[in-house]
Amino acid sequence: MKIIYDWFLYTELIIAVPIFILLMFIRAPYGKFTLKKWGPAINPKAGWFIMELPAVLIPLYFFLHSGRITNPYSLLFIAVWELHYFQRTFIYPFRLSSGSHGMPIAILVFSGFFNLINGTINGYGVFTLGGIGGTTADIIRIIFGCLIFFSGFIINLHSDHILRNLRAPGESGYKIPQEGLFRYVCSPNYLGEIIEWTGWAVMTLTPASAAFLLFTAANLVPRAVANLRWYRSEFPDFPPARKAIIPGIL
Numbered sequence: 001m002k003i004i005y006d007w008f009l010y011t012e013l014i015i016a017v018p019i020f021i022l023l024m025f026i027r028a029p030y031g032k033f034t035l036k037k038w039g040p041a042i043n044p045k046a047g048w049f050i051m052e053l054p055a056v057l058i059p060l061y062f063f064l065h066s067g068r069i070t071n072p073y074s075l076l077f078i079a080v081w082e083l084h085y086f087q088r089t090f091i092y093p094f095r096l097s098s099g100s101h102g103m104p105i106a107i108l109v110f111s112g113f114f115n116l117i118n119g120t121i122n123g124y125g126v127f128t129l130g131g132i133g134g135t136t137a138d139i140i141r142i143i144f145g146c147l148i149f150f151s152g153f154i155i156n157l158h159s160d161h162i163l164r165n166l167r168a169p170g171e172s173g174y175k176i177p178q179e180g181l182f183r184y185v186c187s188p189n190y191l192g193e194i195i196e197w198t199g200w201a202v203m204t205l206t207p208a209s210a211a212f213l214l215f216t217a218a219n220l221v222p223r224a225v226a227n228l229r230w231y232r233s234e235f236p237d238f239p240p241a242r243k244a245i246i247p248g249i250l
């Protein structure tokens with residue numbers, strides 16, 4: 001298993017850099033950037049469910065086979081991970097607005113494959129290879145990481161909630177979100193996601209969680225920048241001071 005883990009870990013770390021560069025020039029073709037030439041799409045609720053399911057099941061498998069199922073730190077880590085992925089897999093897709101774009105199968109395959117790799121390295125890396133805590137410094141760090149994670153989780157949930165309520169039933173167009181952290185950045189849902197996985201990396205302190213954070217930022221920062229450009233080009237009245245993802249900075 002360690003060999004598979006090493007391969008997956010280095011793959012995720014190595015591809016994060018070219019993905020970041022590529023996404024600064026090419027917009028991932030889903031949602032507002034969907035392009036027909038990228039092939040057929042499926043219902044977004046089914047798409048999100050299928051591509052996120054590996055991230056629920058694989059770390060749970062590693063946790064259950066780690067021999068640490070009564071360790072309080074492992075229990076906290078699996079609870080935090082599953083909170084995010086249970087929401088993302090079993091709740092988020094089914095609350096999407098009915099006007100949401102279809103999910104291109106190419107995106108589903110790429111993201112499902114990413115969840116397979118990332119779920120494996122985080123499952124094995126945190127629950128089998130990771131430390132089991134215990135010192136006062138560990139406890140302080142884990143509490144601090146947990147607070148960061150939950151701050152990001154709340155920002156992410158709240159921002160997704162605002163987005164899904166922009167459209168009235170039957171509508172499929174785009175509007176300018178004006179509430180919550182949207183007042184400062186155009187992609188606070190991505191900001192929340194990056195804060196969540198920063199908290200996870202601080203809590204678990206493993207190469208796997210660091211790789212996940214790096215990949216998430218490499219994926220979502222360029223998309224937030226593309227979103228800001230898109231809003232500015234589509235809406236002449238788009239608030240000029242609003243940034244992409246970091247209030248007042250980027």
Ligand SMILES: NC(=O)c1ccc[n+]([C@@H]2O[C@H](COP(=O)([O-])OP(=O)(O)OC[C@H]3O[C@@H](n4cnc5c(N)ncnc54)[C@H](OP(=O)(O)O)[C@@H]3O)[C@@H](O)[C@H]2O)c1
Pocket residue numbers: 030031032096097099100101102156160163164166167173174175176177189190193215216219220
């Ligand atoms: N960990 C990671 O690497 C990662 C990667 C991707 C996404 N995520 C998370 O997954 C969630 C969804 O991401 P996403 O990229 O799909 O978000 P998104 O592009 O902002 O879209 C989210 C939903 O809101 C709708 N929407 C977006 N902007 C709108 C607007 N201006 N007016 C009306 N409706 C609008 C979209 O409809 P359309 O589909 O019609 O555009 C879609 O239904 C987020 O919480 C994100 O953080 C995580």
